[in-house]
Amino acid sequence: MTAPVTLPDTAPLVLTRCRDLVRPALSRAVQRLHPWHAGMAAFSLGWSDVDGSPLPGPQGKGLRQALAVLGAEAAGGPGEDAVVGAVAVELIHTFSLLHDDIMDGDETRRQRPTVWKAYGTGPAVLAGDALFALAVQTLADAPGGYGAPAVRRLASALSDLVRGQAEDLLFESRPWTGTGAVRPQEYRSMAENKTGALLGCAAALGAELAGAPGGTADALDRAGRHLGVAFQAVDDLLGIWGDPAATGKPVHSDLRRRKKTFPVLAALASGHPAARRLDTLLSTGGPLGEEACRRAAGLVEDAGGRAAALAEAHENLASARDCLERVPLAPAAHEEILALLPFLVRRTG
Amino acid sequence: MTAPVTLPDTAPLVLTRCRDLVRPALSRAVQRLHPWHAGMAAFSLGWSDVDGSPLPGPQGKGLRQALAVLGAEAAGGPGEDAVVGAVAVELIHTFSLLHDDIMDGDETRRQRPTVWKAYGTGPAVLAGDALFALAVQTLADAPGGYGAPAVRRLASALSDLVRGQAEDLLFESRPWTGTGAVRPQEYRSMAENKTGALLGCAAALGAELAGAPGGTADALDRAGRHLGVAFQAVDDLLGIWGDPAATGKPVHSDLRRRKKTFPVLAALASGHPAARRLDTLLSTGGPLGEEACRRAAGLVEDAGGRAAALAEAHENLASARDCLERVPLAPAAHEEILALLPFLVRRTG
Numbered sequence: 001m002t003a004p005v006t007l008p009d010t011a012p013l014v015l016t017r018c019r020d021l022v023r024p025a026l027s028r029a030v031q032r033l034h035p036w037h038a039g040m041a042a043f044s045l046g047w048s049d050v051d052g053s054p055l056p057g058p059q060g061k062g063l064r065q066a067l068a069v070l071g072a073e074a075a076g077g078p079g080e081d082a083v084v085g086a087v088a089v090e091l092i093h094t095f096s097l098l099h100d101d102i103m104d105g106d107e108t109r110r111q112r113p114t115v116w117k118a119y120g121t122g123p124a125v126l127a128g129d130a131l132f133a134l135a136v137q138t139l140a141d142a143p144g145g146y147g148a149p150a151v152r153r154l155a156s157a158l159s160d161l162v163r164g165q166a167e168d169l170l171f172e173s174r175p176w177t178g179t180g181a182v183r184p185q186e187y188r189s190m191a192e193n194k195t196g197a198l199l200g201c202a203a204a205l206g207a208e209l210a211g212a213p214g215g216t217a218d219a220l221d222r223a224g225r226h227l228g229v230a231f232q233a234v235d236d237l238l239g240i241w242g243d244p245a246a247t248g249k250p251v252h253s254d255l256r257r258r259k260k261t262f263p264v265l266a267a268l269a270s271g272h273p274a275a276r277r278l279d280t281l282l283s284t285g286g287p288l289g290e291e292a293c294r295r296a297a298g299l300v301e302d303a304g305g306r307a308a309a310l311a312e313a314h315e316n317l318a319s320a321r322d323c324l325e326r327v328p329l330a331p332a333a334h335e336e337i338l339a340l341l342p343f344l345v346r347r348t349g
Numbered sequence: 350m351t352a353p354v355t356l357p358d359t360a361p362l363v364l365t366r367c368r369d370l371v372r373p374a375l376s377r378a379v380q381r382l383h384p385w386h387a388g389m390a391a392f393s394l395g396w397s398d399v400d401g402s403p404l405p406g407p408q409g410k411g412l413r414q415a416l417a418v419l420g421a422e423a424a425g426g427p428g429e430d431a432v433v434g435a436v437a438v439e440l441i442h443t444f445s446l447l448h449d450d451i452m453d454g455d456e457t458r459r460q461r462p463t464v465w466k467a468y469g470t471g472p473a474v475l476a477g478d479a480l481f482a483l484a485v486q487t488l489a490d491a492p493g494g495y496g497a498p499a500v501r502r503l504a505s506a507l508s509d510l511v512r513g514q515a516e517d518l519l520f521e522s523r524p525w526t527g528t529g530a531v532r533p534q535e536y537r538s539m540a541e542n543k544t545g546a547l548l549g550c551a552a553a554l555g556a557e558l559a560g561a562p563g564g565t566a567d568a569l570d571r572a573g574r575h576l577g578v579a580f581q582a583v584d585d586l587l588g589i590w591g592d593p594a595a596t597g598k599p600v601h602s603d604l605r606r607r608k609k610t611f612p613v614l615a616a617l618a619s620g621h622p623a624a625r626r627l628d629t630l631l632s633t634g635g636p637l638g639e640e641a642c643r644r645a646a647g648l649v650e651d652a653g654g655r656a657a658a659l660a661e662a663h664e665n666l667a668s669a670r671d672c673l674e675r676v677p678l679a680p681a682a683h684e685e686i687l688a689l690l691p692f693l694v695r696r697t698g
Binding site for chain 1: 481503510512
């Protein structure tokens, strides 16, 4: 099967359909939390403001819940089979945002204060824990004897997720170049763990909950992991060249913070003359000002870092497609999964 | 069956035997973590120092792992059956210490720096998450089809645990007296959730993993919950009148922090004339100095708060014993569980 021609607006429609299917169960799950934690969860999910007043429309894309639903449908089951898994992965995603924002010191997300900024660090740690516990509880209660393998897969993804976050945090203290520098393969492993593990888990859980054979779930899991690397590469591109109006972050934000992102690492490893100038610029102490950021972005581009990150994203999307080709999937759901892939890369635009 | 006469040193022997049984599997589990997280876990467990150098002897009592092992033995199985559950509850206990110390701002624990103080807040949040994920993963992999019910029980205990911590944190902003004051029953519920849920889960998991019927596991769970309330009441007594050399905390530490503990709440609710003086003292702004703390401790005692907390501990230990009487348990293990109970109260010394 070759990649089908899809209408440009298929992806948003797919995301909306899956969100609508999952939302009632996700709302019910959140209501099981202590009211304090339910409030923080609703705030983080974009459902309500700090004072509890409802906000119109969905804030997040809901990519993980969509992958769970499409995983079930790709396995020939109804999307409803995946709902318990979709709820679990959305809760885990929300938990990881709450805790990651604390670790990264991020004060805003999607143009709103982060949970720790709005409610305090301690409450945000605890609300994250509550979401984590609720996700495991939700999945363990899955009907039809699917609870045990589903929890095993989620727990394994969670271990990878925290490992990836650890790798990312430890990158910060490593040198830009030389023997201690972060190699592209280490970056890929970090991105696969930090972002890919949960995306893969989402799709695989959906398939498993619909009774798919292990091979199908594993193929979806691998596809999701490639998708995670692509997603992270695109995120890195947006962190340097993204439109602040669209990303909600200041221009060059990742450069300003001297974040070890794929474009920068690829540029430094390129051997291009611009790489040495970039290294000098990044290795100078003190904050990186507006002009220095602009110069750094230019040097990353000159040394091929931007092109390398874009290629990394495209290669991993191709690998994700390959994974999906190797197992029998229901054609309509397969097509909808494929429709989500370019949607991710269009985010660079 | 009446409470058996036990030699005074039975409890430490029981704890040591259970720790020795669980330790190899717990060490192997910790080794599965990212090395950074394994180091923080080993530090928190008292196995090693910040620089990774090994420390002699066990630091924690290991009450939770002991309850898991004894739960299996009480159900007529070998203690080995419980090891996977014992590892899970110890990992969860360690996770909760890491995160609670962040939320409470505690800088020392057992005369050593807390993990966030030694390694930083972000790393401590992440290490806690890693321990949480590892606990779920360990239990989900339990052999013999026991994984699913075991994970369900752990997840339920985890939800209670974070709910209890939320209740405790929210007590801080409530008034000492009047309609918004924390009622003793609310305090009991908090203690049962925060401390009892995991103790009960430990004993019940052990029994379940040894193939006990649901009724036996549930009785052990309820006993552990009573034990948790007793444990918390004793902890509160130690937080006011404990010997700093034994507790590792400054004298009157809970009063200094204006913590809403059972002795204080019971004193304020007593109607005794000392209660009003205590209320005035606690409601005055600014830090509570050494002399004010001494006066407050005296007023709590005069108003019957110390006696009430001790009675609360004893009543809950009696209720725990009652729960154990109602189901058939292997006599030797039953006796060893009973031996642990007074050991807890002796901590008040």
